[in-house]
Amino acid sequence: MWELTADDVEHLALGAALMGSGGGGSTRSARSLLRHQLERSGPIPVVSLTELAPGSYAIPVGLVGSVTVFEEKPLNGGEFARAVAAAQRYRGVECAAVLGFEAAGVNALLAAAAAAALGLPLVDADGMGRAFPELEQTTFFLNGAPLTPVVVADEKGAVLVIDGVDGFAAERLTRSAVVTVGGWGLIALAPQRAELLARTAIPRSISRALDVGRLLSARNQPRLLHDYGGRLLFTGKVVDVERSTGPRFARGSAVLEDAERLMRLEFQNENLLLLEEGRVLASVPDLICLVAREQVRPLTTEEIRFGLEADVLTLPGAPQWRTPRGLGLVGPRAFGYDVDYAAPGRTG
Amino acid sequence: MWELTADDVEHLALGAALMGSGGGGSTRSARSLLRHQLERSGPIPVVSLTELAPGSYAIPVGLVGSVTVFEEKPLNGGEFARAVAAAQRYRGVECAAVLGFEAAGVNALLAAAAAAALGLPLVDADGMGRAFPELEQTTFFLNGAPLTPVVVADEKGAVLVIDGVDGFAAERLTRSAVVTVGGWGLIALAPQRAELLARTAIPRSISRALDVGRLLSARNQPRLLHDYGGRLLFTGKVVDVERSTGPRFARGSAVLEDAERLMRLEFQNENLLLLEEGRVLASVPDLICLVAREQVRPLTTEEIRFGLEADVLTLPGAPQWRTPRGLGLVGPRAFGYDVDYAAPGRTG
Incomplete structure (x- = not known):
């Protein structure tokens, strides 16, 4: 307590x-x-x-x-x-x-x-x-x-x-x-x-939320990633955003780039998929987080806009969600994407 | 019991x-x-x-x-x-x-x-x-x-x-x-x-519903009207029907005529007003009932169609409804008609 x-x-x-x-x-x-x-x-x-x-x-x-x-x-x-x-x-x-x-x-x-x-x-x-x-x-x-x-x-x-x-x-x-x-x-x-x-x-x-907040506030991203099994996937700038209002959710996608690579982020209310040349780098139920570089502040999907520079982090979803039954409820296919869950071990 | x-x-x-x-x-x-x-x-x-x-x-x-x-x-x-x-x-x-x-x-x-x-x-x-x-x-x-x-x-x-x-x-x-x-x-x-x-x-x-059903079935309309304080307002033929689907109810009106007179019936799910040359002959909360002459069967508002011959009866609504507060909830104005309740004594 x-x-x-x-x-x-x-x-x-x-x-x-x-x-x-x-x-x-x-x-x-x-x-x-x-x-x-x-x-x-x-x-x-x-x-x-x-x-x-x-x-x-x-x-x-x-x-x-x-x-x-x-x-x-x-x-x-x-x-x-x-x-x-x-x-x-x-x-x-x-x-x-x-x-x-x-x-x-x-x-x-x-x-x-x-x-x-x-x-x-x-x-x-x-x-x-x-x-x-x-x-x-x-x-x-x-x-x-x-x-x-x-x-x-x-x-x-x-x-x-x-x-x-x-x-x-x-x-x-x-x-x-x-x-x-x-x-x-x-x-x-x-x-x-x-x-x-x-x-x-x-x-x-x-x-966990309180601890993560303290680490973010202290700009201690390495410790955050270490303590919660996360990874920094990419750092880049938003160069394109598209949005549409679907029957269930506010849906959209964004493109981020750095000097060498191009990433595509798919979201429906939440960030759901990060893709590089069609390859899934991270996916729901794992967390995909955009953290604004300037303010060290997590960005909501609504805030994503052209020109923003952000770190793209991933944190593992709860073990319960990474089972076959869990993925049936909250994996990429539950959101209509025709791709399998990208277990962290398989990427990066 | x-x-x-x-x-x-x-x-x-x-x-x-x-x-x-x-x-x-x-x-x-x-x-x-x-x-x-x-x-x-x-x-x-x-x-x-x-x-x-x-x-x-x-x-x-x-x-x-x-x-x-x-x-x-x-x-x-x-x-x-x-x-x-x-x-x-x-x-x-x-x-x-x-x-x-x-x-x-x-x-x-x-x-x-x-x-x-x-x-x-x-x-x-x-x-x-x-x-x-x-x-x-x-x-x-x-x-x-x-x-x-x-x-x-x-x-x-x-x-x-x-x-x-x-x-x-x-x-x-x-x-x-x-x-x-x-x-x-x-x-x-x-x-x-x-x-x-x-x-x-x-x-x-x-x-009352059971008794009214028996009297209708026995074609004993005079007894029905006598026992329940009703009146036969008109007997005629439907010569026009208009319908529209409003935000709340199926709305419409019908015109009935006999050799001498023309009546207008306004309904919203239920029959609500009977008018003759703009004069209210009967209105909600009193009942306005169309009874098909051929089958001695009450007609629903959906069944009203050109050519039907019907008796138009009225039966008094419950006394509670004929008070100022009752009329506020279920009188003609509660249904959007800019007319007062036509108490039976004032017509006929």
């Missing part, structure tokens, strides 16, 4: 931004919400999966929807209590702790804000180990743990409960509910029993 | 069709579902509002969505139990009886089918006293009784709970949920406490 304080917010946000390129890691309103919550509540306990009492429940929370809308119309803080209360009432259980289903980007901050708002410990774990765009892309679903009831709460008091469907339909219904309530919703997934969560969740997500 | 049997289904359907011109009263699949349920369960008890035990709860149910889709993809009967179970679980109460929130059209039959499927008595009452297109157009909402949680169940097992919103938002969110699950949903509204229900609901809806 350790404590997260208001002084940790900037580092947590920086590290979380590296774990999620889909936007929101640096979101102003989530940082300020978390800082205010922590100033009010004082430091919150962060507990490991093994510190949860057997038989107790932890509830995964996070935001689903448009980060752009979220910045314009932020949370008021009451959503956490409404979502968790509805899940508890519907399932007939009390929850003893909170975790993020996605401890990356804005959702790492919101998980901590939820814990502070509810006066519950934050579990140092999550269901993605990075950012993914859809709810069924969680290790809960991968391991057969319940996703439903999914609760959607908005800032005005609406609460929607979605139950009786599989992970794919839960994602579809949640997305539709979020659009109906106005662009984003604070989501709670089914409360997870501690013993099951210890087998399904990805451990140490919060402490 | 009396009993509804499988032999009552055709009469109930016929009477319910007169109470709802929006389609579905004569729906084949609802009639056959109810007949099968009643053959399996045996006759079901129908209880009056005053026969409900104080402190007990009754739950309003019905279908929301497209009757056309419903005919192609009918209920499988499990929706009732799933919707009611979710409402009970979420609210933490047991329900002792079922009622239709709209004991008209297909929803009169489905309320009875729900009672049979759940093994609960059917309450001889409803929340509309006729058909209306929206959930907030119920006497529950009119009288400040809770509409939410609204539960939506589909035929595949999905269950959605909508809470924390007013009646208008509940309607909007329900409509959106129904579209997402595939065109229709079986709906349960908030369980209603017996004492409150006795003050808010419209009594005798089921016995």
